[in-house]
Amino acid sequence: MAEHDEKLFEHEFAEKLRKFDDNIIIPEIPDAQSIFDRAESEKAKVIPFKKYSRYIAAAAAVVLICVSIPLLSPALSAEMAPQEPMEAPKSFNNMADAVSDTVVAEEPCEAFPEEENFYLENSITESENPVNEPFDGTAEKDAESVSKTENALEEMLFEFFNSTVSDELKDSSAASSSDANPSTGGSGTNPEVGGAGDSERDLKLEYRENGELSLLYEKINKKRSIEIVVEEDSASVMLFDTSAGDEVISAFWVEGAYQFTQPGEESYVIYLSKKITEEDFESKNYIPMAGDQVNGTYFVSDENISLPRKVRYGEYFIIVEIDLKTGDYKIYANLR
């Protein structure tokens, strides 16, 4: 009976809403040309590196040559004095690397290609691309497909998990795991955490009436700001290029209750948690989900999920690492 009443209400509400909708006044539609003009002007604003890349590359090459000459001299003379061969080449390599890094840093950001403006396509790397298949718990990890760099990063993050983060999360989750109240414990951006733009940090937190964090906005540095809309069971993240009129360079959401954030020089890390019940585990409905405009909703890649052998269910600790330059993000989940 109650179900019938609900259906009846939904039907009547739909009719009224449609009637109401029909009467909404639509303002005069601006000319489509205004859209093209704005797109052009915004494109022009976000590609300064591309425009000057040739000059930057030429300047870097000159610097490289200038640095190389004095460094190469001892390297060449080292052939005649083999007992001290490595000093000069090593320092040369370091310098060359430094110069090379500079060149790379000056290259146009992948997020803003000249012809095709970046459109969230880089928000997840191909190697971690969805997955849209539920994790069955038996699939073997293809270790060879994961690059050494990614492995190193993974190890670093999981090592981090197993030490400091787990301690911090124990505190925060102890306060928030049952009621997910981020206003206590480890919630909010950790004010102790340093990182790029310490002096730049402009943190704004907004809370709901019940004290739960609802929105976090942070100016990370001169070029980047981030906005995290915190929901009960997920967080929506937008990374902005503040040097280009708040251009959105990454937008996605991740399942899990927000815990805290950690800005770094090159990346920004968000920590979340997700409780797994026995029922979830039995039904194999326990892999965290995420989503973005390109990939839609997808399950976190099983390559990035760490499952303990003994614990059958418990709580995921989820790490989201966002590359501040490109907006690419990686999600790691550790069930404990």
Place this chain on the structure above:
Amino acid sequence: MKVDNELVIKASKGDRNAFSDIYHSCYKDLYKFALYTIGDSENASDVVADTFVEIWKGIGKLRDADSFSSWAFRILSVRCKKEISNIIKRRGEYNFDDLIETPLPGSENMEEDIAEGASLASALSKLEGEERMIVVLSVLHGYTNKEIAEMIGKPQGTVSSKLHRTYAKLREMLGGENNG
């Protein structure tokens, strides 16, 4: 929101006339969605313009013309959420004057219609932005919970439960007249 796939394909190749046709055919639906979510006509227009700029910039990379509508709503929902937070930052709150003042047609029962429209608008204004998004996408556009989940960037289960809770709220607010 129905969009001709041919137009999407042409626009994705840079055809401005095709994009202009899409723009004019979709504007109304996207504007209404933004108005329901933000409640303010001027901000809704701005958000829709921002959305169309993003659509034009990104349409060349859209892989599937069929997914144009959900893709456009996805962009708009992200923009709306951002605008709501901006409005709250600027004004401390956001209101729904433009939505509530929506006039109703001159009909035989005009007074009754006005009262009904006002109570409906008032009830909508008391929902959270995301709840309005879900209701509008579900009721007016007929999208499934799965499609809405992808558009607003939330798990499907969250959308289902939010829709259910939203109906319960609406029923509580409008219950008297709808059950009577």
